[in-house]
Amino acid sequence: MNAKERMKIPPVDMPEQDPKERVSNLDEVPLGYTPEMAMMEAKRCIQCKTAFCIEGCPVGIDIPGFIKLIEDGDFKGAARKMKERNLLPAMCGRVCPQEEQCQLFCTIGKVRKNPCESVMIGKLERFIADWDREQGEFEQPPSVKSSGRRVAVIGAGPAGLTVAGDLVKFGHEVIVFEALHKAGGVLVYGIPEFRLPKKIVQSEVDYLEKIGVEFRYDHVIGKTIPVRKIVDDFDAVFIGTGAGLPRFMRVDGENLLGVLSANEYLTRANLMKAYDFPEADTPIVKGKKVITVGGGNVAMDCARTALRMGAERSLIVYRRAEEQMPARLEEIHHAKEEGVEFHLLQNPVRLVGDDRGWIKGAEVIKMELGEPDSSGRRRPVPIEGSEFIENTDALIVAIGNSPNPLVPNSFPDLEVTRWGGIVVNEITGQTSVPGVFAGGDIVLGAATVILAMGHGRRAARAMNLYLSSGRWVDLDSALDLSRAEVH
Amino acid sequence: MYQLLHKEKLGPDIFLYRFRASDIARYRKPGQFVIVRIHENGERIPITIADVDIEEGSITLIIQAVGKTTLQMAQMKKGDSIPTLTGPLGEPTHIEKVGRVLCVGGGIGIAPLYPAARAMKDAGNHVTSILGARSSNLIILADLMREASDDLIITTDDGTEGQKGLVTDAIRNLVDNGEEFDQCIAMGPPIMMKFVCILTEKLGIPTIVSLNPIMVDGTGMCGCCRVTVGDEVKFACIDGPEFDGHKVDFDELMARLATYRSEEKNALEGYSSHAGCRLDSMSEGGSR
Numbered sequence: 002m003n004a005k006e007r008m009k010i011p012p013v014d015m016p017e018q019d020p021k022e023r024v025s026n027l028d029e030v031p032l033g034y035t036p037e038m039a040m041m042e043a044k045r046c047i048q049c050k051t052a053f054c055i056e057g058c059p060v061g062i063d064i065p066g067f068i069k070l071i072e073d074g075d076f077k078g079a080a081r082k083m084k085e086r087n088l089l090p091a092m093c094g095r096v097c098p099q100e101e102q103c104q105l106f107c108t109i110g111k112v113r114k115n116p117c118e119s120v121m122i123g124k125l126e127r128f129i130a131d132w133d134r135e136q137g138e139f140e141q142p143p144s145v146k147s148s149g150r151r152v153a154v155i156g157a158g159p160a161g162l163t164v165a166g167d168l169v170k171f172g173h174e175v176i177v178f179e180a181l182h183k184a185g186g187v188l189v190y191g192i193p194e195f196r197l198p199k200k201i202v203q204s205e206v207d208y209l210e211k212i213g214v215e216f217r218y219d220h221v222i223g224k225t226i227p228v229r230k231i232v233d234d235f236d237a238v239f240i241g242t243g244a245g246l247p248r249f250m251r252v253d254g255e256n257l258l259g260v261l262s263a264n265e266y267l268t269r270a271n272l273m274k275a276y277d278f279p280e281a282d283t284p285i286v287k288g289k290k291v292i293t294v295g296g297g298n299v300a301m302d303c304a305r306t307a308l309r310m311g312a313e314r315s316l317i318v319y320r321r322a323e324e325q326m327p328a329r330l331e332e333i334h335h336a337k338e339e340g341v342e343f344h345l346l347q348n349p350v351r352l353v354g355d356d357r358g359w360i361k362g363a364e365v366i367k368m369e370l371g372e373p374d375s376s377g378r379r380r381p382v383p384i385e386g387s388e389f390i391e392n393t394d395a396l397i398v399a400i401g402n403s404p405n406p407l408v409p410n411s412f413p414d415l416e417v418t419r420w421g422g423i424v425v426n427e428i429t430g431q432t433s434v435p436g437v438f439a440g441g442d443i444v445l446g447a448a449t450v451i452l453a454m455g456h457g458r459r460a461a462r463a464m465n466l467y468l469s470s471g472r473w474v475d476l477d478s479a480l481d482l483s484r485a486e487v488h
Numbered sequence: 489m490y491q492l493l494h495k496e497k498l499g500p501d502i503f504l505y506r507f508r509a510s511d512i513a514r515y516r517k518p519g520q521f522v523i524v525r526i527h528e529n530g531e532r533i534p535i536t537i538a539d540v541d542i543e544e545g546s547i548t549l550i551i552q553a554v555g556k557t558t559l560q561m562a563q564m565k566k567g568d569s570i571p572t573l574t575g576p577l578g579e580p581t582h583i584e585k586v587g588r589v590l591c592v593g594g595g596i597g598i599a600p601l602y603p604a605a606r607a608m609k610d611a612g613n614h615v616t617s618i619l620g621a622r623s624s625n626l627i628i629l630a631d632l633m634r635e636a637s638d639d640l641i642i643t644t645d646d647g648t649e650g651q652k653g654l655v656t657d658a659i660r661n662l663v664d665n666g667e668e669f670d671q672c673i674a675m676g677p678p679i680m681m682k683f684v685c686i687l688t689e690k691l692g693i694p695t696i697v698s699l700n701p702i703m704v705d706g707t708g709m710c711g712c713c714r715v716t717v718g719d720e721v722k723f724a725c726i727d728g729p730e731f732d733g734h735k736v737d738f739d740e741l742m743a744r745l746a747t748y749r750s751e752e753k754n755a756l757e758g759y760s761s762h763a764g765c766r767l768d769s770m771s772e773g774g775s776r
């Protein structure tokens with residue numbers, strides 16, 4: 002088959018659960034490719050000499066490489082190829098914003114003048130990861146000599162898990178300290194089951210355990226054990242504590258009953274299994290009409306969760322226009338299909354309670370778009386006198402999260418930015434404290450799973466070099482020179 | 489897993505538990521708490537660390553059975569294990585030699601008060617303690633509190649022990665008799681703390697309270713535990729649980745504690761049919 006013929010093949014859609022049905026269950030929405038579908042989709046890749054798609058992937062997966070193996074039906078080989086670069090493909094295939102990363106750069110999308118018609122790299126990645134997991138075979142990585150070095154990883158989100166997996170493979174002893182009772186970070190407490198089944202996260206964590214990573218749950222570092230002690234007791238430390246600090250709107254009435262942060266709502270729903278209440282012990286606020294404030298992935302997750310918790314109406318209230326929503330297109334599309342109402346160019350200015358202190362409405366002001374702001378997006382400006390009351394029984398604040406201040410606050414030696422992110426060397430993840438590295442959302446602020454993993458990957462390489470050479474100064478240049486040999 | 493080493497009954501529905509948790513025992517300071525989760529589908533509930541035994545590697549919790557989780561705990565036996573004990577969490581009590589300290593505890597609030605009172609005494613303060621409850625059998629830790637205090641006064645609503653009346657009556661009596669205090673620490677049901685604070689503010693006694701909002705993670709991640717202190721919103725699990733009582737919005741705290749009241753009632757009814765009466769005892773805004 003030549004390139005021209007390949008370019009003519011339309012993208013293979015992934016079957017999905019019917020929107021009407023899925024709002025009353027927690028099962029995953031996209032159902033996955035069959036092997037035939039995957040092989041057909043793989044045919045669409047023209048195996049570019051200069052594969053721009055790879056440039057768009059923060060961990061640099063050999064995309065044409067694994068797609069070719071799928072086309073040939075060598076799924077095992079494809080899985081192996083993918084895992085060279087990406088430890089958590091089942092998750093990235095599901096939650097990466099592919100249309101802004103690998104798929105944005107794909108030649109096919111450019112030829113068809115529509116990035117949504119690029120090769121479905123993420124869907125193929127998901128297919129291979131799922132296929133591989135379902136084989137149930139456990140591949141022990143090649144055994145390496147123990148280095149005798151001990152590493153502490155603080156936080157078991159995607160950044161920490163990546164560092165842990167990589168460093169164990171380099172022969173170091175790795176202990177992961179996690180504040181919660183489960184590993185996965187946002188993947189377990191934030192992103193809902195219907196988007197990322199928790200058994201997938203668990204199987205990745207199980208894999209890490211099998212290859213020798215040790216997990217200590219219920220350890221809030223900076224409280225349970227002082228950060229200083231961890232730094233003293235281990236040869237190197239990685240901080241991957243994420244962006245777990247919820248932002249509130251700071252409007253009147255925000256402490257009314259029935260007003261909660263996205264983190265609280267999603268944690269109750271996911272990690273604490275409130276959907277199973279009273280089988281599971283944790284309750285959740287259930288409104289008939291639920292407003293979610295915000296326009297990112299987090300807001301979509303809340304609005305869609307509200308429907309599954311029984312809300313009759315679920316509204317997104319967002320102060321900019323739809324084009325400016327930071328959420329992934331797919332999430333917006335799924336939310337709309339399920340009946341989430343989008344109330345755009347609106348912003349709550351005050352929340353109103355009843356006599357028991359429960360929220361009964363939000364005073365909302367209409368907005369219009371003004372001049373572009375520092376983010377390059379046109380700034381929403383309130384339209385004076387346009388306020389009205391939107392009645393509601395519950396309101397979820399999903400306007401963003403800031404870096405988790407716990408570790409930096411309890412460890413003043415660590416240099417942080419004005420907005421609380423840990424300052425690192427971008428190439429190595431080195432912080433201001435020798436032996437201590439950091440990465441993921443605690444550095445970037447709320448970002449993405451794959452960026453957190455990319456950080457973890459780079460930090461792991463630098464940490465490995467640091468552990469073997471003892472060299473802290475100019476680690477980045479040493480690393481650049483030895484990149485080939487390390488990888 | 490964290491093993492239950494010892495359990496004993498201190499009063500009706502009030503139990504003392506000692507769990508093995510050596511890291512928590514080692515790093516804990518008075519005023520801090522743990523998050524407890526008793527089985528795979530369990531809720532995460534915050535409980536103050538009443539005491540520690542570093543040698544044994546254990547922590548002591550004193551818990552009033554008021555709802556599903558705490559009632560299930562009351563069924564536990566020595567040797568049983570629970571999956572989660574996270575801590576120590578929260579900011580420790582600010583312990584300092586200030587002179588004369590007044591410690592006021594109500595009901596189950598006497599449990600967290602005890603380590604604070606003892607630390608204040610060890611720091612060289614003169615400690616006067618007032619313990620209050622509805623009835624004599626609800627006064628817990630009286631012996632330990634007596635050791636931790638220079639003077640101890642007990643008040644009961646029904647007069648079955650000590651003075652008849654409320655803790656605020658006892659405070660007023662002391663002050664009317666010419667006693668002066670440099671600092672007050674009040675721990676108990678929100679309604680009690682509220683009235684103690686109204687009084688001590690009038691009397692000009694700086695007052696620390698320990699708040700008990702609903703929590704989920706206990707690590708500052710969800711904001712469920714937010715309370716208004718002065719004109720600021722604070723997260724009790726990270727910034728507290730102790731705050732300047734004269735600045736706390738107790739009415740908001742009490743309202744927010746009722747968020748899941750009907751769900752909690754359902755959970756409880758599902759769990760045990762005879763438990764309805766217990767739910768009544770937890771009204772007035774939470775257990776402690």
Ligand SMILES: Cc1cc2nc3c(=O)[nH]c(=O)nc-3n(C[C@H](O)[C@H](O)[C@H](O)COP(=O)(O)OP(=O)(O)OC[C@H]3O[C@@H](n4cnc5c(N)ncnc54)[C@H](O)[C@@H]3O)c2cc1C
Binds near residue numbers: 157302407447
């Ligand atoms: C609801 C939601 C939806 C999202 N959807 C997407 C999406 O579709 N696609 C995408 O790419 N990204 C998405 N993101 C963003 C993505 O999840 C994050 O960028 C990513 O998880 C960051 O990884 P991390 O490892 O840096 O931190 P986290 O995942 O936040 O993990 C940090 C971990 O550290 C632990 N921790 C914190 N403090 C301590 C301490 N003191 N001691 C011990 N442990 C500690 C935390 O409990 C947590 O487990 C979403 C985020 C949210 C909240």
Ligand SMILES: Cc1cc2nc3c(=O)[nH]c(=O)nc-3n(C[C@H](O)[C@H](O)[C@H](O)COP(=O)(O)OP(=O)(O)OC[C@H]3O[C@@H](n4cnc5c(N)ncnc54)[C@H](O)[C@@H]3O)c2cc1C
Binds near residue numbers: 532600753
């Ligand atoms: C910092 C702190 C320290 C505490 N220390 C103690 C202690 O030493 N001994 C003790 O007996 N109790 C203590 N409490 C209160 C204790 O957490 C609640 O009694 C417990 O959560 C009730 O759980 P339940 O499932 O048995 O009851 P539920 O039926 O869930 O609720 C009963 C009552 O507890 C409140 N409550 C429910 N869930 C929570 C939660 N997650 N966090 C806080 N309150 C909740 C409810 O508002 C309700 O009034 C403390 C609370 C806090 C915040």
Ligand code: SF4
Binds near residue numbers: 058059094
């Ligand atoms: S990891 Fe994400 S960005 Fe990289 S190829 Fe996979 S889906 Fe694309």
Ligand code: SF4
Binds near residue numbers: 054055106107120
């Ligand atoms: S850019 Fe697109 S077509 Fe080219 S190799 Fe990558 S996936 Fe294949």
Ligand code: FES
Binds near residue numbers: 702704709724
């Ligand atoms: S309990 Fe979640 S922030 Fe305090």
